[in-house]
Each structure stands twice: as C-alpha cells, then as structure tokens.
Amino acid sequence: MGTGCSTGLSAPWSNSYPLKILLVGKQSSGKTFLLYSWKYGIDTIMSVEPTKHFNVDTITTASERKILVYDLAGNIGYRLRPFLDGTEGVVYMIHVGEPGDSIFKEEEESIKQLILERDLESTPFLFVIRGDPESSKGVSQDLTERLQATLEGKQWDIMCLQDYSQEDADLVLQVLEKMLSRRT
Numbered sequence: 535m536g537t538g539c540s541t542g543l544s545a546p547w548s549n550s551y552p553l554k555i556l557l558v559g560k561q562s563s564g565k566t567f568l569l570y571s572w573k574y575g576i577d578t579i580m581s582v583e584p585t586k587h588f589n590v591d592t593i594t595t596a597s598e599r600k601i602l603v604y605d606l607a608g609n610i611g612y613r614l615r616p617f618l619d620g621t622e623g624v625v626y627m628i629h630v631g632e633p634g635d636s637i638f639k640e641e642e643e644s645i646k647q648l649i650l651e652r653d654l655e656s657t658p659f660l661f662v663i664r665g666d667p668e669s670s671k672g673v674s675q676d677l678t679e680r681l682q683a684t685l686e687g688k689q690w691d692i693m694c695l696q697d698y699s700q701e702d703a704d705l706v707l708q709v710l711e712k713m714l715s716r717r718t
C-alpha cells in the first residue's frame with residue numbers, strides 16, 4: 535500500500551500504451567508507403583526505398599491511440615516469427631497491378647499459414663488491397679472466398695485502397711483502430 539504506483543489498469547494508461555501491429559505482405563505491396571501516409575501524410579512522401587528487414591514506428595490515431603507499427607520487409611521469410619509475440623493486429627497488404635490479377639496459390643498458402651500461427655490465434659486481421667477500384671474489388675471477393683474457411687471464428691476485415699489517397703489510408707487506420715479496440 536502507498537507506493538504511489540498505479541495498478542496500470544486505469545483508462546489513461548491503457549490509452550497511452552501502444553498497441554503492437556504487424557504490417558506484412560509481398561515486396562512492393564505498399565507497406566512502407568502506407569506507414570508513411572499514417573505517420574507523415576501522403577503529400578510529404580518523396581520516395582520509398584525497399585525495406586531491409588523491418589521498420590518500426592509509433593503512430594497516433596485521430597482519437598489519440600498510439601500504435602506501434604512493425605513494417606516488415608516483403609522478403610522477411612522465416613525471420614518473421616520473432617515478431618509475432620504480443621501482436622495485437624495484423625495488416626496484410628496486397629498490390630493489384632492489372633485488371634484480372636489474382637492471388638497466386640503460393641501467396642494464398644503463406645497467408646493461411648500466418649492466420650494459423652499460434653501466436654496470432656486471437657489476433658484480428660485486416661487485408662488491404664491496393665490498386666484501381668475495379669481490380670481491387672475482384673481480388674477482394676476472390677480472397678474472401680479463398681480464405682473464408684481459414685478465417686472462421688476470427689475477427690477480420692478486408693478493404694481496398696487507391697494510390698495517393700490519404701482518405702483511404704486514414705480509413706484503413708480507422709478500421710484497424712476499431713478492430714483493436716474490440717480486443718482491448
């Protein structure tokens with residue numbers, strides 16, 4: 535009694551404690567660009583270099599919640615595993631180049647493996663499809679069908695993001711925050 539330390543369970547503490555999320559997806563899918571859109575705003579992004587291993591940055595949402603974003607290199611492979619522990623949300627990015635593009639079987643399998651990781655058992659997943667609206671919509675429907683069984687019982691969502699759209703980037707963050715707040 536009387537040490538002056540709080541239990542750590544009060545609302546202000548939990549609001550300021552950053553929630554850890556992973557930003558994953560293939561190389562050049564747009565992960566770092568999305569992180570910079572959240573952190574600095576799209577208009578300030580001059581160029582983005584391919585990520586070596588990972589970037590980590592804290593962002594603050596419109597409602598002042600802090601999120602610790604681990605932006606992992608698309609070629610991270612097995613080095614991803616040490617990042618899983620303590621993850622409160624996963625954003626999986628996909629870039630759709632041409633109309634009619636679809637997800638290769640290999641990527642579908644690696645997404646399924648990630649969803650089934652024990653450390654991510656109760657972790658929400660947000661899929662973000664970047665590309666023109668028509669192509670993204672097709673990929674979004676296709677992916678939903680292909681992953682439905684694996685995602686059974688999980689909290690997840692899927693949304694599309696157009697290039698150079700701060701509005702879309704902000705919306706992704708809003709949806710992510712809503713998913714995270716359902717867990718906390």
Ligand SMILES: Nc1nc2c(ncn2[C@@H]2O[C@H](COP(=O)(O)OP(=O)(O)OP(=O)(O)O)[C@@H](O)[C@H]2O)c(=O)[nH]1
Pocket residue numbers: 559560561562563564565566567568581582583584585586606607608609664696697698699
């Ligand atoms: N205009 C526009 N370009 C984007 C967007 N997202 C990504 N790009 C471009 O796509 C390329 C790859 O983006 P990155 O953010 O580096 O992709 P990444 O997923 O972080 O790639 P790795 O770090 O190699 O895994 C860059 O040239 C970006 O400028 C976007 O929302 N709008």
Ligand SMILES: [Mg+2]
Pocket residue numbers: 565566567583584585605606607608
């Ligand atoms: Mg990157």
